[in-house]
Amino acid sequence: MYRLVCSFLIIGASLVCAKNTAPSISFDIKDRNLARGEKLFSENCASCHVGRMDVNSTSFAVNPRNLELSLLSPEQMYHIINNGTAFYGSKTDYMIGYENIYTSDEIKDIVAYIHTNLNVNYKEAKKLYQESEKLSKDKSKEDVLEEGRKVYLKRCIHCHGPSGKADGVAVKASNGNLFPYDLTKTLLTDEQMFLFTKYGSKHWGASRDDMPAWGSVYSDEAIHSVVEYIKVMVEKSSNTSK
Numbered sequence: 001m002y003r004l005v006c007s008f009l010i011i012g013a014s015l016v017c018a019k020n021t022a023p024s025i026s027f028d029i030k031d032r033n034l035a036r037g038e039k040l041f042s043e044n045c046a047s048c049h050v051g052r053m054d055v056n057s058t059s060f061a062v063n064p065r066n067l068e069l070s071l072l073s074p075e076q077m078y079h080i081i082n083n084g085t086a087f088y089g090s091k092t093d094y095m096i097g098y099e100n101i102y103t104s105d106e107i108k109d110i111v112a113y114i115h116t117n118l119n120v121n122y123k124e125a126k127k128l129y130q131e132s133e134k135l136s137k138d139k140s141k142e143d144v145l146e147e148g149r150k151v152y153l154k155r156c157i158h159c160h161g162p163s164g165k166a167d168g169v170a171v172k173a174s175n176g177n178l179f180p181y182d183l184t185k186t187l188l189t190d191e192q193m194f195l196f197t198k199y200g201s202k203h204w205g206a207s208r209d210d211m212p213a214w215g216s217v218y219s220d221e222a223i224h225s226v227v228e229y230i231k232v233m234v235e236k237s238s239n240t241s242k
């Protein structure tokens with residue numbers, strides 16, 4: 001499905017699908033049927049994402065997200081629910097895709113239900129990202145990438161691996177206990193990658209905090225640089241693997 005859409009994009013708009021660019025869809029959560037979204041959620045999602053909030057009381061050992069803290073946009077949630085988390089870089093496939101189970105309208109209603117119950121201060125976070133971009137404005141692109149490369153090699157490669165595919169040495173040594181995301185498949189925008197890296201996975205609803213909050217180690221400028229570096233790295237690895 002992704003490849004298909006990518007080829008359309010390449011033909012249509014000569015875009016290169018370096019990241020796992022999802023097909024663009026757009027909908028307004030205000031127009032959706034929240035009652036139906038809530039009903040479907042409680043029937044089919046709450047068994048793992050218990051009541052959205054209480055992730056620890058799930059009966060499965062699958063570490064689902066606390067969806068109240070998600071940083072994903074409605075469109076990104078739609079894609080994840082449609083295709084499952086593994087499609088976008090999770091190394092586990094605990095969360096399947098619901099494409100063949102729900103209609104597109106039903107998925108949109110579920111997303112609207114989740115999104116109207118979010119509990120994140122995204123505005124503040126957005127401002128931080130915009131400021132981090134300004135910090136590097138006097139630097140050359142090469143300097144930014146070099147700084148980002150150093151951070152990546154020092155702090156990220158052990159888990160996310162030499163080309164971002166989540167096959168670092170720490171993953172191999174953990175005997176199946178550590179599941180970093182494959183960054184070559186990520187759905188996240190630059191801004192979201194920045195915020196995820198700065199605050200760590202727990203902040204955004206992960207039930208384990210395997211992905212540390214790097215904001216306590218690195219400046220916003222350094223985190224901005226590592227995101228720039230990841231973008232280039234991902235582009236290279238997708239060029240060589242296709």
Ligand code: HEC
Nearest residue numbers: 044045048062063064065070071077081085090094095110
């Ligand atoms: C079998 C357990 C299970 C079920 C059932 C399930 N999920 Fe998930 N879900 C997960 C896990 C586990 C993750 C996190 C995957 C990871 O990080 O590797 C997740 C992640 C997500 C995310 C991504 C959140 C983020 O911020 O990255 C969304 C959105 C989501 N689930 C929505 C749903 C919806 C809607 C349903 C019902 C249609 C559902 N899930 C059913 C286990 C489940």
Ligand code: HEC
Nearest residue numbers: 155156159179180181186187193196197201206210211214
């Ligand atoms: C100890 C292992 C570990 C290290 C070191 C690590 N990560 Fe992660 N990273 C993870 C795990 C685990 C996840 C998935 C978290 C979850 O969803 O529960 C993740 C997820 C991410 C994501 C989100 C991807 C997505 O699509 O949701 C980004 C971005 C990221 N890491 C960037 C970085 C950067 C940048 C560094 C270095 C500064 C780094 N990570 C270092 C383990 C690690």
